[in-house]
Amino acid sequence: MAISTSSTESISSAMIDLECGMCGTHYSAEQLINLCPMCGKPLLVRYDLARAARTLTREALRMRQPNMWRYQELLPVRDPASIINLGEGWTPLIAATRLGQRIGCAATYIKDESLNPTGSFKARGQAAAISRARELGATAIAIPSAGNAAGAMSAYAAAAGLPAHVFMPADVPLAFRAECAALGAHVTLVDGLINDCGVRVREGAALHGWFDVSTLREPYRIEGKKTMGYELAEQLDWRLPDVLIYPTGGGTGLIGMWKAFDELETMGLIGPKRPRLVCVQAAGCAPIVQAYANGQEHAPLWQGAKTIADGLRVPIAIGDFLIIRALRASNGTALTVSDQEMLTYTNMLGATTGIFAAPEGGACLAAQVKLLESGWIAPDEQVVLLNTGSGLKYAHLWA
Numbered sequence: 376m377a378i379s380t381s382s383t384e385s386i387s388s389a390m391i392d393l394e395c396g397m398c399g400t401h402y403s404a405e406q407l408i409n410l411c412p413m414c415g416k417p418l419l420v421r422y423d424l425a426r427a428a429r430t431l432t433r434e435a436l437r438m439r440q441p442n443m444w445r446y447q448e449l450l451p452v453r454d455p456a457s458i459i460n461l462g463e464g465w466t467p468l469i470a471a472t473r474l475g476q477r478i479g480c481a482a483t484y485i486k487d488e489s490l491n492p493t494g495s496f497k498a499r500g501q502a503a504a505i506s507r508a509r510e511l512g513a514t515a516i517a518i519p520s521a522g523n524a525a526g527a528m529s530a531y532a533a534a535a536g537l538p539a540h541v542f543m544p545a546d547v548p549l550a551f552r553a554e555c556a557a558l559g560a561h562v563t564l565v566d567g568l569i570n571d572c573g574v575r576v577r578e579g580a581a582l583h584g585w586f587d588v589s590t591l592r593e594p595y596r597i598e599g600k601k602t603m604g605y606e607l608a609e610q611l612d613w614r615l616p617d618v619l620i621y622p623t624g625g626g627t628g629l630i631g632m633w634k635a636f637d638e639l640e641t642m643g644l645i646g647p648k649r650p651r652l653v654c655v656q657a658a659g660c661a662p663i664v665q666a667y668a669n670g671q672e673h674a675p676l677w678q679g680a681k682t683i684a685d686g687l688r689v690p691i692a693i694g695d696f697l698i699i700r701a702l703r704a705s706n707g708t709a710l711t712v713s714d715q716e717m718l719t720y721t722n723m724l725g726a727t728t729g730i731f732a733a734p735e736g737g738a739c740l741a742a743q744v745k746l747l748e749s750g751w752i753a754p755d756e757q758v759v760l761l762n763t764g765s766g767l768k769y770a771h772l773w774a
Contacts, residue, residue, distance in 0.1 A: 387455075389427040389448045393418040393594050396697050404451065407511045409592050410693075417591040417694050419634065420451050420598055428642040436609060441465040443499055443602040449638060450503060451598050457510035459534045461492040463502045464602050468610040468759070474727040478744055482757040484616070486603060487730055488764060493554065495733070495764030496600065497527035500627060503599030504588045505531035513537065517585035519572030521624075521685035522551035523764050528588060529558035540585055542572035547685060550768040568680055570691055590625035591694040600628040604635030607759060608645050617756035619650040620742055622735035622763055623663055623709075624689035626698040629654065633701040650759070652707035654698060655742040657682035657714065660690055663698055667709040672696045683714045683772055684734040686763060708751060712741040718772065720744065725766070733769055736762030 393402045397416035402408060404420065411418055427448035439445035443464025452458050468486050475483035488496035505528065508516060517540040518528045525541040532539035539560035543552060544567060555562050565572045573589055580587045588596065608615060615636065621629045629652060639645045656664045659681040666674035677690040692698065702709060712720075714734075721737025724730060739760040746752040766773075 386430050386447055388450060388453050389423040390451050390453070391421045391423055394421050395419075396694070404594075405511070407508065407513055407586055408594070409587055417597075417697065418594040420594055422449055422638065424638060424641045431642065433613070433644065443502065443599065446602055446605050449598075449605075450602075451595050452503070452506045452510055454510060457506055459502055459506045459509070459531050461498065461502065461530065461534060463491050463498040463599070465606060466490050468607065469728065469730070471724075471728050474724060474740075477723070477727055478740075478747060479754050480743065480747055480752065480756070480758055482755070483743070484757070484759045485724070485728060485730060485736075485762055486607065486759055487762050488603070489730070489732065489762055489766075493523070493526045493530050494768060495523035495527065496603065496628060496761070497523040497764075498530070499599035499602055500524070500596030501527040501531045501588070501599070504593060504595040505535050505537070507595045508586050508588065508593075509535045509537060513586040515540065515583065515585045516588055517576045517579055518542070518588050519569050519576045521569050521688055522547055522768065523686060524590070525560070526551060526554040526558070529555045529560035533559045540576070540579060542575045544568055544572060544688075548768065548771055550770070551685070554768075568688060568690055570676070590627050590692070591630075597627050597631040597634070601631030601635040603628060603761070604632030605639065607632070608636070608639055613645050615645065615648055616650045616759045618653060618746075618752055618758040619761070620653040620655060620739040620758065621761050622684070622687060622738045623654040623656055623698065624686050625692050626654070626663065626694050628761065628763070630694055630697045630701060633705070649705050652702050652705040653742055653746065654702055654707070654709035655738045656709070656711050657684055657687040657717070657738070658711040659714065660688050661711045662691060663695060664709040664711050666695060667699055667702060672699055674699075683769070684717060684738060686733070686735045687738065708746070710742055710745060712738045712745070716741040721766065724762075730762060731766035732762040733764035733766050734772065735764065736760065736766075
């Protein structure tokens with residue numbers, strides 16, 4: 376993919392290596408690898424930010440294509456020919472004027488990720504993960520998913536010509552299952568939750584050599600997701616909002632955006648200001664909220680997870696400590712909303728903005744209203760809500 380730039384210096388990934396988010400051990404990025412072999416925790420990509428800053432400038436970005444690969448220096452694909460680009464990224468940041476007036480917070484914005492390929496923000500992560508996996512020689516891909524991640528993986532695997540194996544809870548909505556099947560994936564329904572599906576993926580990976588692209592069990596999905604943070608900074612004229620509200624299952628996007636902000640500051644593109652991060656979870660599945668309230672760094676398995684928002688039905692997150700560290704470092708908070716509140720505020724969001732959001736997006740608005748009522752958010756603060764996907768995949772909730 377060619378990217379226009381005024382610089383005579385060639386544009387390529389400035390990736391250096393991988394670093395464990397827990398123990399700090401470094402590994403070569405030139406291998407198919409999942410978790411840190413030393414401690415079993417997520418690996419994060421490191422970049423030569425001084426090198427990247429020579430070509431990734433505000434001026435250069437004005438000339439680049441409107442998708443996430445505009446930030447190619449800070450993405451993990453070495454050879455541009457390996458990039459699988461279905462148009463992911465550069466989603467709109469919408470000033471929700473009528474909604475802001477309704478709830479008493481005028482500067483309310485919605486980052487609408489439903490306009491990505493396959494209808495959710497998962498396209499960003501899978502574009503990066505599958506592109507890099509193919510570049511490194513993967514021959515088949517596997518994932519456990521409650522919905523959108525599986526659809527995105529199936530799409531990018533299809534575009535890459537790689538066999539895709541999807542393991543989903545048996546009660547996942549039909550729209551998600553149908554999407555994966557139509558995109559050529561082999562779908563297995565599992566009696567249980569996403570963590571039970573993960574066990575099946577790891578068994579299959581060990582037996583058949585599939586590459587596991589589970590949330591934070593490989594290093595590159597987070598790199599695609601972090602581009603939401605780059606876009607927020609760019610779309611807000613290189614200033615970050617006061618508050619950023621994120622619906623949290625595995626938490627890849629929240630961790631990724633926090634990483635993105637640090638990278639941007641190091642490169643001189645933004646200052647030290649950070650948004651206060653808000654983690655929103657379902658009342659029926661809230662391991663991060665509970666751990667955060669208890670002062671813990673790791674969240675125990677949530678028993679009996681249940682919610683209408685499939686993206687929030689994640690009873691245990693391998694990146695829990697990274698989520699909680701980001702919340703604390705930003706002076707943020709974590710709270711729950713009920714399924715009924717999700718539906719109520721999804722309807723309010725739709726009726727005031729024209730966006731048919733997923734219930735996860737409604738959860739963010741419900742959280743914003745609660746935090747306004749408690750005084751944690753002031754009426755004059757700038758607040759960004761992440762609508763992570765399209766309500767069309769949840770149409771059964773309105774049937």
